[in-house]
Amino acid sequence: MKFLIALTVLVAVASARPDVMVKNQELDITPDGTFKHQYELDDGTAAGAEGNANNVNGFYRYRTPEGENVEITYVADALGYQPQGAHVPAQLTKVLNYIRSNYKL
Numbered sequence: 001m002k003f004l005i006a007l008t009v010l011v012a013v014a015s016a017r018p019d020v021m022v023k024n025q026e027l028d029i030t031p032d033g034t035f036k037h038q039y040e041l042d043d044g045t046a047a048g049a050e051g052n053a054n055n056v057n058g059f060y061r062y063r064t065p066e067g068e069n070v071e072i073t074y075v076a077d078a079l080g081y082q083p084q085g086a087h088v089p090a091q092l093t094k095v096l097n098y099i100r101s102n103y104k105l
Helices: 002-015 092-101
Strands: 022-031 035-041 046-051 056-063 071-077 081-083
Touching: 081 092
Parallel strands: none
Antiparallel strands: 022 035, 035 046, 046 056, 056 071, 071 081
16 A cells, blocks of 8 residues: 555656656566566656565655755665665654664564
């Protein structure tokens, strides 16, 4: 379900910019429920994720209106959404590290 929501949002974002073309796109869903999805636009915006209903590893990158490149990698699992990257606020990183070290699955 999360995957479908994310895919819908990504398609909506890509559709909102008619001047940007999809450079490549990949989608693979297997019968056991694992998936891999990735796309890249000609402006350098890209996103991808792979995993299953319980564990997802992914990334997204884009350029801000000010020209700054943003890239975030993430894990989504039983401990929730866990982003990493230079643009993730330091306090959030501290909280996520605490959760990872004190709660075991």
